[in-house]
Every structure is written in C-alpha cells, then in structure tokens.
Amino acid sequence: MAKQSIVPFGPQHPVLPEPIHLDLVLEDEKVVKAIPSIGFVHRGLESLVEKKDFNEMTYVVERTCGICSFMHGMGYCESIEHIMNVEIPDRAKYLRTIWAELSRIHSHLLWLGLLADAFGFESLFYQCWRMREKVLDVFELTTGGRCIFSVNKVGGVLKDMDAEMLKVMLDVTAGIEEELKVIKKTFLFDYTVESRLKGVGVLTKEQAHNLGAAGPFARASGIKMDMRTTGYAAYKDLDMEIITSEAGDSFARCEVRINEIFQAIDLIRQAISKIPGGELSAVVKGNPNGEYFMRVEQPRGEAIYYSKANGSKFLERMRIRTPTFANIPSLLETLKGADFADVPLLIVTIDPCISCTER
Amino acid sequence: MGIVKRSPWLLHYDGSSCNGCDIEVLACLTPVYDAERFGIINTGDPMQADIFLITGGINTQNQAVVKQLYDQMPSPKVVVAVGVCACTGGVFKECYNIIGGADTTIPVDIYVPGCAARPQAIIDGIIKAVALFQERADEQEANQKGQKTENAALNEAGKETGNGN
Structure with missing residues (x-):
C-alpha cells in the first residue's frame, strides 16, 4: 500500500469563496477519503425565532444566504401563510415567481463563473459575471436592492412591477439568452473545457438516490426531481419540463445548469404574459397556530422550511434544511478516487452554499 | 528589504x-466595477496580502482562523470590515x-456599512484602505530610516570612543 498523507484543505482557500474545511487523505495523487468539518459560518439564526416575531423573522430568514435570499424569504412566508390559511393574491404569486426565476438565472450564472475560475479559464469567469450584473440591475430597478432585497412579507409582496419594468425585464432576459447561446458553445463544445469536465466526479443514479442528492446535482445523475412541479407560487400555471442528464459527471452538471437558465428565461416570459392585475398582498390578522412543511426548489436544489407556531407572535420552532447540506454526502462520495488537482473543481460542482448549510 | 508602497x-x-x-x-473585482483599476489584486495567500477584507461577524469557530490570517499578513497592513455584520x-x-463584529478579534481600520454593502461603498472603502496603506508604509519606512541613522550614529559614536581610547 502506498504511503498515506493528509492534506488540509480550507477553511481559507483561493478557490473557495466561503469557508469549509476538508481533510483529504491522499495516496500519491489520488484522494482516498475526505473528512469534512463545518461550523465556520454557523450563527444560529434559527434560534432567533425566540427574539423576533414571525413578521420580523422574514428579514432574518432572507439573510440565511445572500445568493438565494429571495427564495428563502418566499419559502418561509409560504409556510406561515399555509399555517394561517391566507390566500395570497394572484399578482403576488406571479411576482414571486418572476423574482425567484431571476434569482435562479443570477445564481446559475454566478456558478458558471466560479466553475470557469475553478478550471482556470479566467476570461470566461469574467464574461459570466458581466452577464450576471445585468440581472442585478433588474433587481435594483424593480426592488431597490442588489442581492438582498426583502420584498416578501407574510401575505404577499411589498413592491409592484409596472409595465415598463416588465418590458425592461423581457429585453434583459432576451439579451442574456443571446449571450448565453454564445457562451454555451465554450462550456459545452470546447476541447479544453471538455477534458477538464467529462468523466470527472461521476455519481451514478443509484448513488445519488441513496445519498439523498438534491437539485441540479441530482438531476445531472438522472433523477427526475424538481419541487417546482409541486406547484407553489404560480408554477402550477406555467409549463415546464424537468431538465435531466444521464452522465452524472461534472460536464452533465454544467449542461443541466446552462439549460436551466434557458428554462428560467422561458418561465419568466410565460409569467409576464399571464400576469394578472390586482392587489399585492392579503390582509393578515392574528398570530399563526399550527405547523407546516414548505418545499421550495432553490437554484441549488430542494429546500425545506418547517415552522411550528403556538398562537403567540413568536414561533416555537423554525427549521431550514438546505440543498447543500443534502449534497455534502454525495460530494464526499465523488471525491473518493478523484485526482488531487480536481478537488476544487468537484467542490464547486455541487454549487456549495456554506452559509445556507450552517445557518 | 524595501517596503511595498504601491499596488497593495x-x-x-x-x-x-x-x-x-x-x-x-x-462583483467589485470583476468587470463592471473592476476595483483592480486602483492597483489592487485579489490574492488567496495571506502572507502576500496587504489589505484584509473581512465580511461577516466573528463566531466561536472562526475566531482563531481570522486571528491567524491577520497575524500571517506582513506589516504594514490595513483591515476593512465590509457589511454591517462585520462592523x-x-x-x-x-x-x-x-x-460580535470583526473588531472583537482584530483591529479594524475602515468600516463599510450596508446589508449587503453596495459595490460603490466597498470601492470607497478599498480606496481609503489603499491611501491608509501608503501612509503606513511611509511611516514604517521613515521609522526604519530613523533607526538606521540612529544605529549608524551609535556606531560612529562607538568608533570615536574606541579611537579615543
């Protein structure tokens, strides 16, 4: 047996925007085992339910993560709305869907950039982030914020989009679609990129199922699972097909995410064409009493929001299960037998969001 | 060894x-805002870094990591706390x-407010940090020169007394 050595990876590492620590057990250049240790970003925000009432909690939940901030707020608000039996206006549902899909575009573009950075293609990284700025400009136009924009509230949304904003949104998404078609060629049909991605970190369908993978990571292994088909917000009125790939390697994950951006653009178009008029929020009276599980499809996969209320204005318990947490066991599986040089790339392919995971 | 003054x-x-x-x-470091035009470069290595940008508060597990990163940086160094959590x-x-904020663990020079801090505010903080860094570099250089001339004067004095004996 070759000599084993342990290489510590993180918490501060050039490729990681966020701190996670892995002890990599190596045999020559191959990884035999990866031992994670987490907790560098743990704040304990779930415990804040004791100090903030259920309305204020929306702003705390939105700060679970700055990338999928909107969807965190949406999931939490929908769980409270279900407990209180509040039917939110249709326009609010559509507005939530539009913002959620825009968040997905911005998150996936961010991921594509980080992936390009991880395999050392810096100009591609910059191109992806340049496109992402356009989405952030739309957020700023419609809500006033760039990453954390707090437009959700229990019972609906706080801000409206007028016809002009919707037109700008259509123009911007059309522009992104055109540019993405060009960039897609580099990601999917470039010899160099292919040689870094194809066959790297394969996760079979069985493994993904047994280890409970979620989101695009699971869909790249052929698992047909997308919480948007459960029809929360306005998704039940929109046509969508779950995007999957069979290969289960890093290339498939990249392909799935690129196609999901096109799908998100399509969903935004459908939502804008169908958006009804009307109120922005329903009147909410009293305090919640009961419990509910809400499942939301985030850019990284399925997130679960559990709220338990006891009739007072403070919730009894609030729990978030985030997709990255579900994907870490699968990541450790894909790291086994990988080259040491591929480790940063493989960590990026699950689209890790450590601040979601550790809350 | 000379002291770095430009391009922190x-x-x-x-x-x-x-x-x-x-x-x-x-986002500040990538095309649209491009903070690199002020002569800075993003590095992953604390031993080569001059400006420390820290985001987020300090918790029990990362306190030692932040302290270690700060200690590994060569002097002169500037710390910028970005966002209200770091403040x-x-x-x-x-x-x-x-x-609490970053200043519970390491000395912070510049506070950038905001949740999330806007790129314009972060760039403003970086520009202030670059100016402060140059000021500190000048100060340190002057100190070193002062020490050198002092040492030289002492040596001279030593020689003179030596000759005198």
Whole structure:
C-alpha cells in the first residue's frame, strides 16, 4: 500500500469563496477519503425565532444566504401563510415567481463563473459575471436592492412591477439568452473545457438516490426531481419540463445548469404574459397556530422550511434544511478516487452554499 | 528589504457572512466595477496580502482562523470590515454563536456599512484602505530610516570612543 498523507484543505482557500474545511487523505495523487468539518459560518439564526416575531423573522430568514435570499424569504412566508390559511393574491404569486426565476438565472450564472475560475479559464469567469450584473440591475430597478432585497412579507409582496419594468425585464432576459447561446458553445463544445469536465466526479443514479442528492446535482445523475412541479407560487400555471442528464459527471452538471437558465428565461416570459392585475398582498390578522412543511426548489436544489407556531407572535420552532447540506454526502462520495488537482473543481460542482448549510 | 508602497494585494475572508457581502466583494473585482483599476489584486495567500477584507461577524469557530490570517499578513497592513455584520454583528448580533463584529478579534481600520454593502461603498472603502496603506508604509519606512541613522550614529559614536581610547 502506498504511503498515506493528509492534506488540509480550507477553511481559507483561493478557490473557495466561503469557508469549509476538508481533510483529504491522499495516496500519491489520488484522494482516498475526505473528512469534512463545518461550523465556520454557523450563527444560529434559527434560534432567533425566540427574539423576533414571525413578521420580523422574514428579514432574518432572507439573510440565511445572500445568493438565494429571495427564495428563502418566499419559502418561509409560504409556510406561515399555509399555517394561517391566507390566500395570497394572484399578482403576488406571479411576482414571486418572476423574482425567484431571476434569482435562479443570477445564481446559475454566478456558478458558471466560479466553475470557469475553478478550471482556470479566467476570461470566461469574467464574461459570466458581466452577464450576471445585468440581472442585478433588474433587481435594483424593480426592488431597490442588489442581492438582498426583502420584498416578501407574510401575505404577499411589498413592491409592484409596472409595465415598463416588465418590458425592461423581457429585453434583459432576451439579451442574456443571446449571450448565453454564445457562451454555451465554450462550456459545452470546447476541447479544453471538455477534458477538464467529462468523466470527472461521476455519481451514478443509484448513488445519488441513496445519498439523498438534491437539485441540479441530482438531476445531472438522472433523477427526475424538481419541487417546482409541486406547484407553489404560480408554477402550477406555467409549463415546464424537468431538465435531466444521464452522465452524472461534472460536464452533465454544467449542461443541466446552462439549460436551466434557458428554462428560467422561458418561465419568466410565460409569467409576464399571464400576469394578472390586482392587489399585492392579503390582509393578515392574528398570530399563526399550527405547523407546516414548505418545499421550495432553490437554484441549488430542494429546500425545506418547517415552522411550528403556538398562537403567540413568536414561533416555537423554525427549521431550514438546505440543498447543500443534502449534497455534502454525495460530494464526499465523488471525491473518493478523484485526482488531487480536481478537488476544487468537484467542490464547486455541487454549487456549495456554506452559509445556507450552517445557518 | 524595501517596503511595498504601491499596488497593495487584497485578501478576502468570509467570516460568518450570509454570502451577500461576499459576492458583492467578488462583483467589485470583476468587470463592471473592476476595483483592480486602483492597483489592487485579489490574492488567496495571506502572507502576500496587504489589505484584509473581512465580511461577516466573528463566531466561536472562526475566531482563531481570522486571528491567524491577520497575524500571517506582513506589516504594514490595513483591515476593512465590509457589511454591517462585520462592523457590529448586524442582524445576527443576538444569535448565540456570534461574538460580535470583526473588531472583537482584530483591529479594524475602515468600516463599510450596508446589508449587503453596495459595490460603490466597498470601492470607497478599498480606496481609503489603499491611501491608509501608503501612509503606513511611509511611516514604517521613515521609522526604519530613523533607526538606521540612529544605529549608524551609535556606531560612529562607538568608533570615536574606541579611537579615543
């Protein structure tokens, strides 16, 4: 047996925007085992339910993560709305869907950039982030914020989009679609990129199922699972097909995410064409009493929001299960037998969001 | 060895931030805002860094990491706390695992407010940090020169007394 050595990876590492620590057990250049240790970003925000009432909690939940901030707020608000039996206006549902899909575009573009950075293609990284700025400009136009924009509230949304904003949104998404078609060629049909991605970190369908993978990571292994088909917000009125790939390697994950951006653009178009008029929020009276599980499809996969209320204005318990947490066991599986040089790339392919995971 | 005065290098570490300030810092370094035009470069190596950008508050587990990163940086160094969590603890101030802002662990020079801090504010903080860094570099150089001339004067004096005997 070759000599084993342990290489510590993180918490501060050039490729990681966020701190996670892995002890990599190596045999020559191959990884035999990866031992994670987490907790560098743990704040304990779930415990804040004791100090903030259920309305204020929306702003705390939105700060679970700055990338999928909107969807965190949406999931939490929908769980409270279900407990209180509040039917939110249709326009609010559509507005939530539009913002959620825009968040997905911005998150996936961010991921594509980080992936390009991880395999050392810096100009591609910059191109992806340049496109992402356009989405952030739309957020700023419609809500006033760039990453954390707090437009959700229990019972609906706080801000409206007028016809002009919707037109700008259509123009911007059309522009992104055109540019993405060009960039897609580099990601999917470039010899160099292919040689870094194809066959790297394969996760079979069985493994993904047994280890409970979620989101695009699971869909790249052929698992047909997308919480948007459960029809929360306005998704039940929109046509969508779950995007999957069979290969289960890093290339498939990249392909799935690129196609999901096109799908998100399509969903935004459908939502804008169908958006009804009307109120922005329903009147909410009293305090919640009961419990509910809400499942939301985030850019990284399925997130679960559990709220338990006891009739007072403070919730009894609030729990978030985030997709990255579900994907870490699968990541450790894909790291086994990988080259040491591929480790940063493989960590990026699950689209890790450590601040979601550790809350 | 000479003291670096121009083109400081930047180290970014995510304390316990929610990612919002984090990606805004990264957005600052990429095309649209391009903070690199002020002569800075983002590096992953604390031993080569001059400006330390920290986002997010300090919790019990990352306190040692932040302290270590700060100690590894060569002097002169400047610390910028980006976002309200790094300044005071922000919305998470009351959480059981948060000790407080970055200044509970390391000396902070520049505070950038905002949740999430806007790129314009972060760039403003970086420009101030670059100016402060140059000031400190000048100061340190002057000190070193002063020490050198002092040493030289002492040597001279030593020689003279030596000759005198």
